[in-house]
Amino acid sequence: MDGATTETYRGTVYPWHCDHVGHMNVMWYVGKFDEATWQLFGMLGLTPQWLREHGRGMAALDQRIAYQRELRAGDLVVVRSALLEVRDKTLRFAHVMHDGVGGHVAAITRLVGVCVDTAARRACALPDAVRERAHGMLQPAFALPWND
Template sequence: MSNRAPVIYSTQIKPEWLDYNNHMNVAYYVLIFDLAGTELVSQLGLSVEVTKATDISWMVLENHITYNAEVVLDQPVEVRLQLLDHDEKRLHLYFELYAKNSDGTEYLSSTLEQMAMCVDLKARRGCAFPAEIAANIQQVADRQAQLAMPENIGRKIGIRKK
């Protein structure tokens, strides 16, 4: 068993994602993490098609993002996802965005800690995950049970005083 969370999403940095500093703009990091989250819930059984048929979906409650190192045009990246915790209607998730260098090495570019919730779109309120999806979430939790808790979970933003 690997001591790293599994890759949930991969892509390459697109020209329209660059800013005037000639690296990826901060907004597109969130887009990549959102695409990875969409892939996760789809794999759990809560795809767009299921949402359209049932009016059950997911929404993000909170994000904490770090920008560790820049990524540039055409650079391949992959997102690793760890399920930190869950209950009947919430997921505590941790994403890591790794950028690939041309020599095959990689580096941690960004992280995202997220709280997401299952929602009933008719009521516009949180609800329990359907039983089949809850079972799939538990399977992910069981597979990832031996992964270490990431060091920067629950970070607080502020200026460190000397």
């Protein structure tokens, strides 16, 4: 990863995160990526408080995960994130999960999120300030392990 990505999560794999063969279960990868997503959204100004106060929400339209290497109980985890694309209503972004000590990549996910009006239950434009911040964080050349 280059220095342009942003750390959005730091944590630990606990024994109850592991499956019957001793690896962190896929549901916990998704959970840790979700926590990273909310940190990234917060950096853009899409905090839970702002979303509630303005009748807005964020919903996932697409998520792809590439599992690269297992994590086990006791492993330290770091997620770094990059914004790939900003549109009127959507954000496309990626998270890379690393072993916090060895640095190897454990998993990569790519997501597309849409801003929604929670009363109308329809997609709506992202706030101008959010799009402006997001444009300042764009990393469109970020390499992913699949073709879009």
